[in-house]
Amino acid sequence: MSDVAITSGARVTSAKSHKAEMEAKRRTMESKRLTLGMRSTKTSIMFAKMEDEKDNYFENMRERHPKDASFVDPKYEPEMLPVTMVPPHCTEFHDDNDPVLEPNFKRHKVPLEVRCLEMYLRAKHESASQFKREIQLLIDNQPNADSAWQFVRTMAYTTLWPPLHTRKELKTFETYFCKLNKEEKRRYDRIMSTNII
Numbered sequence: 001m002s003d004v005a006i007t008s009g010a011r012v013t014s015a016k017s018h019k020a021e022m023e024a025k026r027r028t029m030e031s032k033r034l035t036l037g038m039r040s041t042k043t044s045i046m047f048a049k050m051e052d053e054k055d056n057y058f059e060n061m062r063e064r065h066p067k068d069a070s071f072v073d074p075k076y077e078p079e080m081l082p083v084t085m086v087p088p089h090c091t092e093f094h095d096d097n098d099p100v101l102e103p104n105f106k107r108h109k110v111p112l113e114v115r116c117l118e119m120y121l122r123a124k125h126e127s128a129s130q131f132k133r134e135i136q137l138l139i140d141n142q143p144n145a146d147s148a149w150q151f152v153r154t155m156a157y158t159t160l161w162p163p164l165h166t167r168k169e170l171k172t173f174e175t176y177f178c179k180l181n182k183e184e185k186r187r188y189d190r191i192m193s194t195n196i197i
Contacts (some may be wrong), residue, residue: 132176152178
């Protein structure tokens with residue numbers, strides 16, 4: 001029985017000495033922080049409050065200071081301005097007045113894969129435009145209309161070439177090539193509307 005009491009007494013003594021040692025270390029660290037100009041650790045500590053404990057921090061701040069009476073105007077009446085509701089879509093924003101600095105992109109580098117993709121798409125577009133222009137020039141340089149339509153029929157995607165072309169190229173051909181202008185369309189409609197028989 002006495003051994004248990006001695007052991008528990010030793011534990012209490014060691015816990016007290018440990019607590020005192022920790023307090024000394026905290027004080028030393030706090031003084032070091034304040035010497036170096038760092039923020040105090042005590043300001044960030046949140047103390048737990050018991051439910052029945054009263055909060056007396058602001059007890060002395062609920063009344064005005066006696067010297068404030070000289071600044072109070074007894075005839076003062078607050079000015080009631082009419083409240084006007086402005087719909088959000090009618091609100092006028094003054095964004096130029098905000099002190100917002102735009103970021104500087106001088107040191108920003110576009111990734112290589114993005115640049116390569118952009119160059120590839122540009123080259124693809126230029127190649128398609130060149131191909132279209134060359135076919136149109138070949139059609140225009142035929143000696144007569146008979147040769148022109150034969151050439152168009154030979155070069156058309158609808159003959160022997162569809163496996164070699166994509167759906168996009170076929171759609172481009174259907175949309176832009178072999179298209180009649182206004183005069184040709186008018187003449188075509190007149191010919192088709194004439195009853196020959």
